[in-house]
Amino acid sequence: MEQREQRHPPTDGVHTLRRRSGLLLTLLCVCCTAGAGVAQVALPVSERVIAERPTIARWTMDQGLPHNLVHALAQDRDGLLWIGTWEGVARFDGRAFTVFDRQNTPGMEMSGVFAIVPEADGGVLIGSADDGVFRYSGGRWQHLGDARAQRLRVTSMLRGRDGALWVGSEDGLFRIEADGRLSAAGAVAGLPKTRIAALLQRPDGSVLVGTAQGLFRLDPATLRARRWGRTPAMRAAAVRRLSHDRDGGLLVAGDAGVFWLHADGALQWLRQGQRVDAALQDRQGQLWTSLSSGQLLRRSSSGVSEEMLSISGVVSAALIEDREGLIWAGSTDGLFRVAAGDAGGLTRHDGLGGDDVRVVQQSADGAVWIGHAAGLDRWQHGRIATLRIAASGRDPSVLALAAANDGGMWVGTYSQGVLLLAPDGAVRQRLGSDAGIPQAMVRALLQDADGGLWIGSNAGLAYRNRGRTRVYTLADGLPALQVQALYRDRAGVLWIGSSGGIAALSAGGALRGWPAGAGFPAHNAFDFLEDADGTLWIGSDRGLLRLRDGRFRVYDHRVGLPRDKLFRVIDDGHGHLWATSNQGVLRIARDSIAQLDAGRRTQLAVDVVDRSDGMPGSQGNGASAPAGWLSRAGTLLVPTSAGLALIDPALPSRHSWRAPAVAIERLQVDGREQPLRGDYRLPGSVGRLSVDYAGLSFRSPDKVRYRYRLHGFDRQWIDAGSGEEAVYTNLPPGDYRLEVQATTSSTDWSRSDLVGRTSLQLDVVPPFWQRGPFVVLAAIAFSGLLLWWYRGRSHRYLRRQRRLNRIIAERTHELRTKNLALKLADREREELVRKLAYLAGHDALTGLPNRRTADPHLTAALEGALAAQTPLCVALLDIDNFKRINDTHGHEIGDEVLRRVGEVLRATLGEHAFAARHGGEEFLLVLPGLDREPARARLDELRRRVAVVVVHDLDGRVVQCTASVGFACLGPSLQSRRELLVLADRHLYQAKHEGRDRVIG
Incomplete structure (x- = not known):
């Protein structure tokens, strides 16, 4: 029977349930009071606390189960989890369910599944409520037994050591032989023909049979059964589950409770008189029992304490421990996984004022201050007190905390500036815009020993001391205005993290910035941490940064970090750096960093702690400070969007x-x-x-x-x-x-x-054509073909060679002819380029240089005159009444006037002077080596020659033209090109104003 699998998406809908009790607050509050005295230091969140607060995850039909009623559970040889439900069986790999039922697997007439037995060869036996036993192996299904066997109403199964398959059903005990024959065993030698709920083979080979009428011991060799048990209640009470403990003892769960027959012969009767559907002992020695009241009971290995875990629905007999030490249980309301983690959580359910926690810090008196979107809480002596900090209305969101020198706490808010709170939480002082704070949104705070307070806001960095406030902005060297981290190192340098780089303010007051993209290999800097040797670690949006000896080193996803954006960096004192992120908290082994730097490894050793480990949420918060704290008791406190996470840095569960x-x-x-x-x-x-x-x-x-x-x-x-x-x-x-x-x-x-x-x-x-014999035959055939081809080709080659020689001679002649033509074309192209270059720099009408050529010429002439301390004059010549000439005589006559004036300029100025058409009817003249009076004389001569230019229009009328000239000479107050041109233009305007046809300069 070939399978067809129906796969369901990953279990995004898994709900994590946590036991809520005063135990959490009682135990964790001791962490807060650890600072009161050495004798009062207690355990942080560790194995004990975490074990008492397991994480319970649930899967239902919404996540892919075929039915919410779970009857049976088992783990196969490969580690896959098999779940028997009222509507078929499913296989689970931790991410997705694969469902097998009559709708997707041909021939799978299976409804309710009450028994699952994994086999040593990797196969899995599935017992159906109406259709006997199915076996899954190698991706295929097989319906076991003959027609009678395939109608059994299976309730339990056991593969005996002799290979026989014992099948418990609603109608007694049966055995399926290797040839598929079904033999009845339930009515033999005293075994009642009733519901068989459990089967278990003992070390001596006998089979214990749990029935609705009590417990029996069956000898497989003689098929004789008799009641078995140390007490009448153990022998007669209905049995629902049989299992071995870790020492080889026996656990019998049934309507009378749990009978625990230890390996040394001692008998314990637990939950006396209470129906228990299943019992098992885990590898830690804890005893788990499923109670008919719908709860899961955990009894410590010492037997001293018990804890009731609430599981929705009525708990069934489906109860197993997997290879990772996780407990799985089934109920009428789905599949449940119970796991001890390395983290816990503090949320609104525990008394927090808000779940979106932004900052956390422990003060000198051991109190833990927790800032969140709804305000501020103070946690001490087992109580969480919500502090009223608003001047009026709702409490503001808290974005920053810093210990005050007097034992109180400085508080930075989203909308109400800075507050100073007394140790008991009372508001002592408010700092806002009236105190010079540049903005009410404050993300970082730091108080110096002398009482000075540093305030990081979205509008810069403020420093307040003795009633005065100074604000640092971009003009002072900050790389960005949003300041979100402040840190004072051992040398007294104040490190400033911003949204656009970092800055360092020395003890002497010098501010140096490393802007993003210009020395700093990230954009946002969220936190700083200094090592004893002066190495500075930086949490950024581009990974973990290290600043050592003035050089940055980046550690990001390329070397094994799961996330690049890191908000808080904490040293746990035991060889690890911790970094918070949007998707869990990272623990980075310091020795792996050193090995990576030395080239002995390519990836960092990183552990990720997130919601699956017991954190209330995986999303950490950043751009607020401090976004994490290591308490005096060694607990790591991490703000998340779903509450305050408490992590044991030793990660004890990871050892297993x-x-x-x-x-x-x-x-x-x-x-x-x-x-x-x-x-x-x-x-x-x-x-x-x-x-x-x-x-x-x-x-x-x-x-x-x-x-x-x-x-x-x-x-x-x-x-x-x-x-x-x-x-x-x-x-x-x-x-x-x-x-x-x-x-x-x-x-x-x-x-x-x-x-x-x-x-x-x-x-x-x-394929056959690539196999040896075929290749040999093909090679022989190919060789013969190649020889025939070679002979024919040699003959054709000789004929082709003679013809080719003739063609080569003809083509050689053609190439020579074409080469000559190409050389001529190259000369013509060079001449054209030269002409184009000339036209680009000269006026086509007058033949004079144009403005494009004149500007650099004037600049060069000016620089030469200044360098050589020689005179230089610059003049602007403008044809008088040129617009009237155009309007009266036409543009052709105007163009002729411009040409004639250009000829006069070339003829009059000589080779040392320079003339160019500056635009329209205006010409630029550069007279090097001439002082004012010689220049005036030369320009006046030029004016007179222009005045005698005679041009006739189309009607024969004489067009008289004159020119006005303004000039300026290089002098102590005229040293630039612009000044010379401005003054020459002013003199030109004066010449026009005084009647035209004159030179002024």
């Missing part, structure tokens, strides 16, 4: 993490799905090969990263990120091995203990 199992889920050849197996023989004509895989980490499926490599084809690993498909097209024939690796340790592939892997063999068979 294992490499994710990697499973091949589907293989398709040219769109056709193939049965799953370890090796494949593929035809050489295959066009597209696709392999779907999954790294099974149910604790953090979103953290799984993949890489794969087709050995024999790929030269290096292909980084697939979170992708779950490898695709190859047109593979050449050959032997290949596809290896897939997965890790939850970011992209640190050096941790082999955290890297899961799987592989499959591929043999691409060449």
